Amino acid sequence: MKTFIVHIGILLIKLIGHLPFWAIYFLSDIFYLLVRLIGYRKEVIFRNLRNAFPEKSEKEISEIAKRFYKHLCDLFFETFKVHAISNNEMAKRMKFHNTELLDKFYDEGKDVIIILGHYGNWEWVPFVNGHIKALGTQVYHPLRNKPYDKFLLNIRSKWGTLNFPMKTCFRDMLKLRRAKQHFIIGMIADQSPAKNKIQYYSTFFNQEVPVLLGAEKMAVKTNSPVAFLRVDKVKRGYYEATFELLVERPKECEEFEITKIHTQHLENIIKQKPEYWLWSHDRWKHKK
Template sequence: MKIMTKLVQGFLRAVSALPLGFHYAWSGVFAWLVRDVLHYRRDVVMINLSRAFPDKKYKELRRISDAFYKHFGEILAEAIWFGGCRNPERLHKKRLVEYTNLDAVEAALAVSPGVVVLNSHFGNWELTGGCLTYDYRPESERSKIDVNDIIAVYKPLSSKMWDEIMRVNRCAPVLRDGYTGYVSSLNLLRFALSHKEDKKIYIIPADQCPYRNSTVNDVVDFMHQPTRTMLGGASIAHKLHYSVFYMSLTPVTRGHYEWTFKEICRDASAMTPHSIMQEYYNLLQADLEKHPENYLWTHKRWK
């Protein structure tokens, strides 16, 4: 297993050193292959789209589906290239992601015991590991947040090999800093409680289905249908009086995203975890209605 992991990592690292333009070139071929040759989850994508956009006609849904597969290929291309950014200067110079209001989180962290940023599968979530690299202000004005105070929460994969490969890839820009903030969602509560005296920023993917044995979940309205949701991040924020933000990572053009923080509450104890998550899904739905092709439609989100 370790040998195979090293072989795959070595191959990905060699390929990731190639220019981003090269990766975009093959991403189009990849999109065509999975969409038109392999028919990868085409039925799932169309079912999800028809349920999420009941007023759209079939022709429009097919257009969105085709555009989604193009975006899907670009996600993979960008993620592989991102894994080669062991030197964060490479990522910084590319300006792949640009904040619109990083100061909003800095202001919240100054007055709150901590911050929870609820992420989603909109845009390219695999780029969040470069968060401090996307600060393009003059060096004297850049964020003073320590990289290890940014906690990237992830849902473990069933394959230990791919779980390790993805860890290294997602944390590529901060590996040389000895990054310790990559935390499994299974250990999140324990970690948060043991660090409640520390000011941390938790980036939590929140639009996934709850674990099968989860007792901390709820049902919200999302894309015109009842949707089961995890409550973990919202519950922790509620308990610890954290500020909560929705993270919008919006594609502007190919190779450029805008990262916007939308505040849900300054003190989560003033809201219920359910109301926090409902507002999160309202904001996510607004993004999807503007850019429907930029969401991960290949998974059976509604079962």
């Protein structure tokens, strides 16, 4: 029965994906009212915002939370839209800047580690394939729900992106290297590591927080340049993604230096428009 319900849900998502954008955002507005009514993760969101911005008034915190809820609902339905959106439509709504940085490293025979945060719209990022010379790949966490995991992988693979499970990503990366296939590999680095796998704490929005070290370790082992992909929301349904070089020669960096750099870089971006980061994620749940 549970599997049947999941498949019905996936079918509904596919049907929603075929709706025009005006209908998508109409549904998003309705969903926003429901989310606010039930107070989805309200305690976590407001606690995170208050701790991150102690200088802001309660009114300012509430306004950021309101804008965050609106963006979260838009993001929810924009992910559904990936299933059916055309390349021409996506090209109007997702722009990439400074891709020549990646092409430069490609011409030099180098692969690039791309750091992302849960900021803007990360589900539209795989559209970068076709805009760069290298092969786009990304690391993901497999879901326990197998039918939904398969559906989400199909969405993330739509434009030719290869998806590597976190447990095997380094091995998969080496296979591409042996095949002389140059690539970029996207890694979302603002997730919480499992409590028994915490190796390092950094400061993020005035608080000590455990940070994943996978990107740094991979960069140092392969001496691959590290870049950050900043995804800005221009207006509803329109994004601009910019590649920004963080570290060109990782082996020259001190231990944890790369992690500190990309953590601080993300914080600086979030401060500019905080409503576009995933405040509903309990990022500070593991205390040192």
